[in-house]
Ligand SMILES: Nc1nc2c(ncn2[C@@H]2O[C@H](COP(=O)(O)OP(=O)(O)OP(=O)(O)O)[C@@H](O)[C@H]2O)c(=O)[nH]1
């Protein structure tokens with residue numbers, strides 16, 4: 222499923238990232254790579270943005286970006 | 296004295312700037328709790344053990360392949376400039392992620408020291424780090440420091456000395472994944488067999504770079520005969536790597552390998568004692584502050600509170616300052632006998648500078664608010680909350696940071712826009728920063744709201760002014776987006792820093808520096824401008840007019856004298872140079888209900904917004920009897936200006952061109968003076984139209 226389909230409190234493992242090259246590099250430096258675990262910490266109104274935690278790092282991202290990340294719910 | 300040039304590199308928000316402050320014992324560099332505080336390289340010198348330490352603070356960069364403009368600054372500096380030592384600053388509580396950049400920095404082959412910063416936080420979180428083991432693996436000295444408590448700072452300085460003096464090369468024991476190591480070994484062996492060497496690179500290094508498709512190395516090797524035989528070897532090796540990593544993208548393979556290494560080092564050297572179940576403080580605060588429903592109302596409430604405080608709390612010391620300035624004016628007035636000098640000082644300098652100084656308390660409160668926003672970590676949260684909203688207006692959530700900075704001063708705000716990666720997002724943000732009223736406009740608002748609304752209402756009106764300015768900015772952003780800067784949306788991903796309790800010293804220094812520069816400006820620039828305004832408002836001499844009134848006064852009764860004297864003053868003012876300038880441009884502003892004095896004040900405001908107030912101060916104190924203090928100015932304004940004109944004036948001030956200094960920075964950041972012309976036209980037209988509407992509705 223897609224990261225954007227998760228809800229607050231869910232945990233998941235990243236399967237695949239289909240973002241553009243630049244964004245992949247940026248995500249990678251946050252620790253968002255294939256195989257890392259994440260949890261959803263918060264969603265803003267209408268789920269336009271969500272806050273996830275990977276490896277103790279909190280990251281804010283937009284729903285559009287979250288759609289490009291394939292995850293497996295844990 | 297020997298000089299050691301040291302450059303600090305690291306990911307954003309790891310405490311590079313604060314570490315330099317701690318090392319040098321100064322407070323010169325700006326520190327804040329979000330990514331992208333430092334956007335330009337900044338240098339700072341100090342002495343240590345008879346050496347001159349030249350420290351270069353770079354913007355933080357997540358990876359060496361720059362992403363946004365300020366990251367490129369770091370990238371270019373590290374690659375192309377001369378320096379002696381790199382201090383790679385890492386956040387001890389996020390070591391794994393920070394090590395990724397360290398691995399890239401190692402490739403630069405420079406002398407390096409690792410500073411594991413935030414030791415105090417790591418201790419609190421129960422993180423233990425085996426520093427010796429990291430040093431052994433990476434092959435460079437490692438020091439555990441805290442820029443906050445200053446522990447380890449002295450040791451870091453010593454290590455920098457040592458490293459700068461030594462001539463050893465880095466010998467790291469970093470191991471890649473098994474497959475990678477096998478392929479590297481094969482190529483390395485081949486290079487050794489051929490007896491090949493290139494510059495000072497080791498064969499292992501060459502092999503690694505070949506596999507990671509280092510463009511520069513390929514260029515260098517292009518004409519070497521060995522390339523013929525190398526090619527099939529590399530080709531085969533890459534095929535193996537592709538299957539192993541399940542991708543043909545070399546960058547991705549590299550990223551995977553680096554992650555594996557960082558994970559390995561982390562596993563080997565870091566112990567975490569924290570019980571996993573407990574929620575961290577940051578998470579608990581986030582539950583409230585970025586709550587789906589409460590988040591935005593809380594933010595608006597905080598903003599409202601700030602402006603309320605700005606007005607009500609600021610009013611208390613304002614009365615004292617007002618009294619002091621008034622008394623000082625009277626005292627000076629009664630002690631100087633020379634008419635000319637007395638008038639320059641009392642009507643020019645004291646009226647002008649005093650009017651500006653009066654608002655120092657308001658400015659200080661505003662800056663405390665902004666400093667709190669910047670240092671607690673709330674800034675990134677608001678960007679997160681507002682991104683959805685901003686996005687609808689064609690703006691990026693990150694634009695919030697430069698926009699908020701703009702409430703303080705537009706100059707750093709324009710520079711802060713560099714953190715936006717997309718050129719279009721950046722330009723739109725640059726164009727609307729001016730809609731966020733800067734601190735220097737605050738005195739004008741306080742003066743006018745104070746004069747035209749009761750004390751209970753003024754705080755709310757202030758809030759409305761700022762919010763409607765911001766809203767207007769958003770609408771303008773949308774228009775610009777649709778009409779001028781069409782194009783792709785930029786992704787929004789940003790790190791949310793931990794909440795940190797800002798230290799008193801940190802807030803103090805930020806606010807103190809800003810307050811100091813405000814006072815300094817009042818004492819220099821504003822003073823000069825006030826004198827100039829006074830001179831222009833007093834000359835040329837008009838002997839004919841004076842004679843005419845002199846005779847009238849002699850012939851009239853006692854009561855009429857006062858009226859006639861005032862009439863003379865007004866006539867003289869109207870016919871002065873400034874009066875002529877004002878009259879010439881009055882037709883342009885007449886539809887907005889501005890008289891020539893307001894017109895002149897607006898025009899002088901192009902130099903600096905504080906000058907609007909000082910000009911009004913001078914103009915109304917020349918035109919009027921005694922009492923040079925500014926509560927009197929507020930009263931004068933109320934007497935001479937209609938409510939509708941006053942509101943139209945506020946609207947005009949809200950929108951029109953920022954000060955000269957800011958305009959120059961805008962031109963530089965936007966990429967040319969032609970943009971400044973656009974900005975001038977854009978803001979003037981908008982200001983005129985909105986102010987016209989306001990006036991027509993209210994009149
Ligand atoms: N507790 C603690 N906080 C620290 C320490 N060093 C820095 N900080 C905090 O970390 C935040 C970031 O500090 P900066 O010096 O602005 O970070 P920077 O690396 O220069 O950031 P950029 O300029 O954005 O790249 C600030 O809120 C500091 O107060 C430390 O040793 N201990």
Ligand SMILES: [Mg+2]
Nearest residue numbers: 311312332333
């Ligand atoms: Mg910095």
